[in-house]
Amino acid sequence: MTIVQGISCSTCGAPMHLSPGEIISTCRYCGYTQVVQTGKAFTFEHSMLLNGFTTEGKGRDGASLPGIEKTVAQWMSTGFTKPSDLARSSNLRERKLVYLPFWVIDVNVETSYKGVFERLQPPVVKNGQIKKHYDWLILARRASEFPVREYDVPLEGKIPFDFRKIEDYAEVLNSELERDDAMEKAEEEITALHEFHAKQDVDKILEIKTAFHHSEAVYLHSPIWFITYEYKGKTYKVTVDGAKGTVITGDLPPVKLGLL
Numbered sequence: 001m002t003i004v005q006g007i008s009c010s011t012c013g014a015p016m017h018l019s020p021g022e023i024i025s026t027c028r029y030c031g032y033t034q035v036v037q038t039g040k041a042f043t044f045e046h047s048m049l050l051n052g053f054t055t056e057g058k059g060r061d062g063a064s065l066p067g068i069e070k071t072v073a074q075w076m077s078t079g080f081t082k083p084s085d086l087a088r089s090s091n092l093r094e095r096k097l098v099y100l101p102f103w104v105i106d107v108n109v110e111t112s113y114k115g116v117f118e119r120l121q122p123p124v125v126k127n128g129q130i131k132k133h134y135d136w137l138i139l140a141r142r143a144s145e146f147p148v149r150e151y152d153v154p155l156e157g158k159i160p161f162d163f164r165k166i167e168d169y170a171e172v173l174n175s176e177l178e179r180d181d182a183m184e185k186a187e188e189e190i191t192a193l194h195e196f197h198a199k200q201d202v203d204k205i206l207e208i209k210t211a212f213h214h215s216e217a218v219y220l221h222s223p224i225w226f227i228t229y230e231y232k233g234k235t236y237k238v239t240v241d242g243a244k245g246t247v248i249t250g251d252l253p254p255v256k257l258g259l260l
């Protein structure tokens with residue numbers, strides 16, 4: 001493990017607060033994004049999504065954004081798997097806005113497979129193909145509880161990264177994953193997914209081959225709200241997409257059934 005110390009921004013000279021393992025770092029003062037090891041500029045596309053919510057009167061450039069509290073309250077009061085008094089009896093505790101770093105791998109994938117279909121007698125050999133385009137999301141942090149596969153990233157709102165659009169109270173996390181590692185990880189995950197799909201189609205796979213074409217990787221910072229609420233003495237977590245205001249995952253108290 002390398003301990004990074006005394007690093008400053010190559011452009012404005014401000015100190016950079018780096019944690020061990022961070023590979024790409026963005027200056028909070030001038031927005032300069034550099035490769036930690038070399039100090040050189042990050043030259044690939046760096047994008048962001050805008051946060052559309054605020055908390056307790058904190059706005060961006062005086063903008064009157066809707067409160068994230070309202071979004072959570074709305075989520076709490078809809079759906080029948082939740083206690084009916086959830087919105088009324090809960091207290092919001094932590095409300096933290098974090099710009100999480102992702103690699104978005106834009107790729108065309110083609111899988112060809114050959115397998116035995118055994119559900120009918122006699123078994124038959126079957127060929128199949130899966131052709132897909134993905135904007136596959138890889139979280140650029142090694143340890144995180146963030147549910148990447150639940151997150152439908154609203155890429156249509158993607159703009160070039162602009163540090164002036166980041167709220168003072170928000171946290172911006174740096175990447176711990178190199179571009180090539182992210183691409184490799186995406187390929188592994190997609191290969192596994194396509195194998196899973198192929199196994200729905202045939203009972204036994206004889207041959208399978210997955211090819212990747214025209215992969216591109218974009219580095220993306222995406223606003224995510226990490227919220228905790230308290231309900232009847234217990235604490236639960238909710239993550240909200242700060243661009244769209246949709247709840248990505250939310251822990252719920254158990255609902256008592258049978259009390260009719």
Ligand SMILES: [Zn+2]
Pocket residue numbers: 009010011012013014027028029030031032
């Ligand atoms: Zn700087």
